[in-house]
Amino acid sequence: MVFVTGIGIISAIGKDVNETLSSLLENRSGIGKINHLQTIHAANFVAGEVKYSLQELENLAGIKNSNYNRTTLLSLLATQEALLSAGIKDTKEFRTGFISASSVGGMCHTELLYKDFLENKPHSNFIDAHYTGAHATDVANHFRINDYVTTISTACSSAANAIMLGARLINNNILDRVVVGGTDALCKFTFNGFNTLMILDKEWCKPFDDNRKGLNLGEGAAYLVLESERIVKTENKKVLAVLSGYGNANDAYHQTASSPDGQGATMAIQQALEVASLSFAKINYINAHGTGTANNDSSEATAIKNIFSENVPPFSSTKAFTGHTLAAAASIEAVISILSLQHQTIFPNLNCTTQMQDTNLFPVTSLQKNVEINHILSNSFGFGGNCSSLIFSKS
Amino acid sequence: MEIYINGSGCISHQNTIDVTDFFENAQTACLPKLSAQEPDYKDYVPANMLRRMSHIIKMGVAAAKTSLQQAEIENVDAIITGTGLGCFEDTDKFLRAIIENNEQLLTPTSFIQSTHNTVAGQIALLIKCHKYNFTYTQQGLSFESALIDAQMFLNENKNSNILVGGMDEAIQPYYDLLQQAEHIKNQENIIPEIEKNQTKGFCLGEGASFFVLSNEKNKNTKSVISGIKTFTSIKDGADLQQKLKFFLQELNLSISDVSLVLSGNSGDVNDDKILNDCNQQLVEKTNIAYFKNLCGEYFTASAFALWLASVIIEKQQLPKSLINKEINLPIKNILIVNQYRNMEYSFMCVASC
Secondary structure, three states, X not given: OEEEEEEXXXXXXXXXXXXXXXXXXXXXXXXXXXXXXXXXXXXXXXXXXXXXXXXXXXXXXXXXXXXXXXXXXXXXXHHHHHHHHOOOOOOOOOOEEEEEEXXXXXXXXXXXXXXXXXXXXXXOOOHHHHOOOHHHHHHHHHOOOOOEEEXXXXXXXXXXXXXXXXHHHHHOOOOOEEEEEEEEOOOHHHHHHHHHOOOEXXXXXXXXXXXXXXXXXXXXXXXXXXXXXXXXXXXXXXXXXXXXXXXXXXXOOOOOOOOOOOHHHHHHHHHHHHHHOOOHHHOOEEEXXXXXXXXXXXXHHHHHHHHHOOOOOOEEOOHHHXXXXXXXXHHHHHHHHHHHHHHOOEOOOOXXXXXXXXXXXXXXXXXXXXXXXXXXXXXXXXXXXXXXXXXXXXX | OOEEEEEEEEEOOOOOOOHHHHHHHOOOOOOOEEOOOXXXXXXXXXXXXXXXXXXXXXXXXXXXHHHHHXXXXXXXXXXXXXXXXXXXXXXXXXXXXXXXXXXXXXXXXXXXXXXXXXXXXXXHHXXXXXXXXXXXXXXXXXXXXXXXHHHHHHHHOOOOEEEEEEEEOOOHHHHHHHHHOOOEOOHHHOOOOHXXXXXXXXXXXXXXXXXXXEXXXXXXXXXXXXXXXXXXXXXXXXXXXXXXXXHHXXXXXXXXXXOEEEEOOXXXXXXOHHHHHHHHHHXXXXXXXXXXXXXXXXXXXXXXXXXXXXXXXXXXXXXOOOOOOOOOOOOOEEEEEEEEOOOEEEEXXXXXX
16 A cells, blocks of 8 residues: 655645635645746736746745756655655665656747747757756756656656656655655746647636637646555554545547547546455545546546436535646646545535536536545646546545 | 567667677767668558658667567557657757748647657657657656656566667757757767767767567577666765665666666766766676767666666677776676766666576
């Protein structure tokens, strides 16, 4: 068994767990006008930006002149909170790892300097900070974690895979303790990428609504501290949740689109249930991937029906709060799922009013308190057909 | 745990698609950029898919397919890849378009193929593999991360065949960026004996190396990966030597059991110092050869080294250009000691079986 003993998060709805919880309880979406991202499209779209400049993020982290880019600083802040929340002061006392996830790493910085490079103008060396794994090296070094450090980049499912890998490293007795999660900063590269795919909603996204028009991009980072049963027992640690199941499969249908029959997603959910030794009926709530695109929500709803048939548990997508934070999404939603478990509360799927005609599924659209929640399924899917599901259980 | 290599495929600066030719004609290269020798990709991918594929995807798919053919299997239980740089050709293309067209009138093709998991995703699509699919990116340990996952996967799942690979591309803009960052060696400083370099910089290489790995030995088994270990900081030559000693001890080996060390010198005088210091202590007891003067330096060059070690063990012979002395047969254990910019180190041990 693998235990979650710490959580840390920064996103459009708050710079830490407390602010995140308040926003969720008060229906406060973080999606709004674009202020930090330098794009010609800023006036025409909304996004889930973290409300701080690079300098302000550095100040929050209590560091100076770090030269870290936004991706790294977001990662550092969420990791700091996760370690603090797990009461870890010494990262050397057990075999400790850092498993991160990111889709574009240092792109937020690279894209600002690439024009100078193309025009042969002098520019500072940005290529060494560009690599998607570079932030993990920096953050792991910052917290003196070095028993195992790696980064996963499987597009929008990345952080789910980081969490899954962390659990496996503990289960295989390679590590005792591991910080797992993901980070992605908004950048012109991804913004324009999703825009060319014509899957951005210019207004607030409406996951699982029959009239949904696309997703809103977001940014952020979140990390969990996973610890082995041995540490939890000997150190008498407070357990926030149990990571009881995980599954990974590939849709093998199309480079970007999900299959209409949701095959990859169905397989990932099935595997997660098998690992957790749970029947589908034990799942009390699904934190869905629910991006708000026509394709994802319909494919995911089909996968959910494949597993749960007529007994679909309450589900919601919290992306209308945070925006789609890409490689960080699964860890941000893992923290939100753990908050759901801790507070026995289902956070609503905002902006959804019309039931989807093809599957007749309808998400939870208002805050539900005092719900008995023992097991939560959290889904994440990405380009390249990558599908991952996690199950968090009450300790 | 033992991991059997039941198939392997490699695209590199050498003619690694034709292994016989490679053993006869491999040459150390004295160029700042070592581009891959590419096969006719039509032999590996349907033309309609090939048209859209970037350089790294083609290399990856061809290497993956070669390893599947060798292992005589059509599908696998997992696809695990590592790439330090990811799909830079498509990344560069999309970035240029953003800048040149001021964020307008863009097309999505290069964007959707720019994610690091594109190669693993395309292989899955090509062979219709719905199973476990992971992509790692951790600079000089990207391939090793994939291999460590592979080791766990084979431990967790009996009777499995999995596809594991590492790939990186050396397209011109990336070369230019590295040159401006002063990482590339000047042509006049390049010498064939990579370990004797006294100047800074490396020669950039590229390639893709894939392996069909299994926990089951069969008639196609070429060699066995007996150990892998990674480090994110090494203090000095003595520290590296100490860690190597522990690594071998865990495998019940001593350095004299190692027929050959493949040392990951990049040709950069500073970055190679720790390796050279360590090698000096090993040279009396074993044979040391260098591989980056064959394939160039890149994030996943260690995957090329693993391919090389595996074919040497399978054939029980050495490529003529690799080492200037006779080695006692049988070649039982080959140790790969790699470093990337003196920041990341790894050990891999490959044995006969």
